[in-house]
Ligand SMILES: O=C(O)CCC(=O)C(=O)O
């Protein structure tokens with residue numbers, strides 16, 4: 001085969017941003033960690049995002065949150081809300097909640113959702129033209145021994161899609177670590193190479209093979225929709241903050257109905273409105289909301 005034919009498998013963006021090693025890791029492990037200095041997002045921006053999220057959390061819950069101390073009031077949630085734990089037959093009170101629909105909340109979140117490094121890696125897995133937003137959620141997590149339970153909440157994000165799955169990612173995810181990730185801080189857990197199994201996790205094997213992703217605040221975790229992942233409980237005081245900007249192939253249903261419900265007037269207030277429009281599906285033919293096909297007319 002000619003060398004040129006092989007080279008075309010890497011997009012111009014991957015090459016220009018020098019992301020070849022991360023692509024290789026995605027192929028082999030189904031997940032890669034981009035260090036803060038390679039994402040193009042400055043530490044001040046990460047701090048601003050963190051501060052903003054803590055304010056959103058305070059507004060939603062009604063109590064203050066502090067990065068080192070956690071919620072300033074004891075909080076409770078129903079174990080039934082621990083959906084990921086329940087999925088593997090475990091029950092325990094969650095010590096986290098999600099701030100959803102981030103892109104409608106602030107430009108900081110919109111710019112993060114179209115970060116060129118994250119996008120180049122996601123589009124490598126899903127397809128350059130086929131990639132769309134699925135959802136933009138922040139995980140607000142504090143100290144709690146249970147977490148997702150004994151199976152660490154291991155799952156894969158494209159689990160709802162019927163099998164057999166192919167190599168091509170049907171969904172793919174980015175997790176922005178806004179605080180330092182260590183096992184005791186409640187880091188993400190994952191099984192290297194599990195995306196190549198092309199099936200949901202098997203237990204207890206998945207737990208035995210899971211490793212923590214230990215990486216500093218500002219890091220970007222990118223992973224294939226078939227990669228087995230979950231998280232360790234946060235056993236240390238304080239908070240773990242992250243943002244999951246989740247993507248889908250355009251034939252997959254989104255989690256958030258961005259195309260129909262996102263306030264479109266906000267789109268011009270971001271670093272690349274054209275890219276945002278494309279990923280939000282605003283220019284997509286489907287799903288249509290009125291008659292779109294041409295109709296016959298009388299011969300005059
Ligand atoms: O860090 C976590 O709690 C898991 C995140 C996750 O499952 C996801 O973003 O899809």
Ligand SMILES: [Fe+2]
Nearest residue numbers: 155156157229
């Ligand atoms: Fe997930």
